[in-house]
C-alpha cells in the first residue's frame with residue numbers, strides 16, 4: 001500500500017511539474033532551459049509545423065517499435081526450443097511477403113506527404129515586409145537592413161557588458177530587431193568561412209557561405225527575445241557568436257528604426273569600431289597550438305614552390 005501511495009504522490013508531483021513547466025514554457029522566451037527535453041516553444045508558423053511533424057513522426061516510430069517488440073516477445077515465448085521442439089520447415093509465405101513490402105511503402109508515403117509539404121512551406125518565401133542581411137564573421141555577426149541604411153555589428157555580451165537578466169553566452173550588445181507578425185526575409189552570407197544562422201524557436205537554420213547569398217524567412221508571432229547560435233563549426237570562437245533577435249511591436253520597432261538610423265548609419269561608419277573590439281578574445285593556449293600549424297603550412301607551401 002505504501003508503494004502505491006508513494007507512486008501516486010510521485011505521479012501527482014510529476015504531472016504538476018509538467019503542467020507548470022508547460023505554462024512557464026508558453027510565457028518564456030526563446031532560449032534553452034535546464035532539464036529541457038523537448039524543443040524550445042515555437043514562435044513562428046514554420047516552427048509550429050516542424051513541431052507537429054516531429055510529434056507525428058514520434059507516434060509512427062513509437063507504433064513501429066511497439067509492434068516489433070510485440071513480435072519479438074511472441075517469437076521468444078512461443079517458438080523457443082522448449083515450447084516448440086520440432087520447428088516447422090516453412091520458408092515462404094506469399095501473403096506475408098506482400099504485406100511486409102506494401103505496408104512499409106505505405107508508411108513511407110504517409111511520412112513523405114507532410115514532409116514535402118513542410119519543406120515547401122519552409123523554402124517558399126512569402127512576400128517580405130522586411131529584409132535583413134546577416135553576415136557571418138570570425139567571430140561575430142553583422143546585420144544590414146537593405147534600403148534602410150543601417151549596418152551594425154553584434155558582439156557577444158560578456159562579463160560586465162552582460163546586463164542583468166541577459167542569458168550567458170547567448171546575449172549580444174546589439175540585437176537584431178524585427179517587428180512582430182511581419183514576414184522577415186533573412187539573407188545570409190559569410191565574410192570569411194562558412195557560418196550558419198540558426199534560431200531554434202523560429203525553426204530556421206541556414207548556412208552563411210562566402211560568395212553566396214542564402215535566403216530564409218520567419219514570421220515571429222510573439223514579442224520577446226529569441227536566441228540562437230552560429231551552427232557551423234567556424235573556428236576558434238565558434239561558440240562566441242550568438243544570435244539575439246528582439247521581436248517588438250510595430251510601434252516600438254519604428255522608434256528603434258529611427259534611433260538605429262542615427263546610431264548605425266551605414267554611411268557614418270559608426271558600426272566599424274566595434275569590429276576591432278571583437279578581435280582580442282585572447283586564448284593563448286589555442287594560439288600556441290595554431291602557430292606550429294601555421295608554420296607547417298608555410299613549410300608545405302615552400303616545398304610546393306620548389
Ligand SMILES: [Cu+2]
Nearest residue numbers: 195196230234
Ligand atoms: Cu560561425
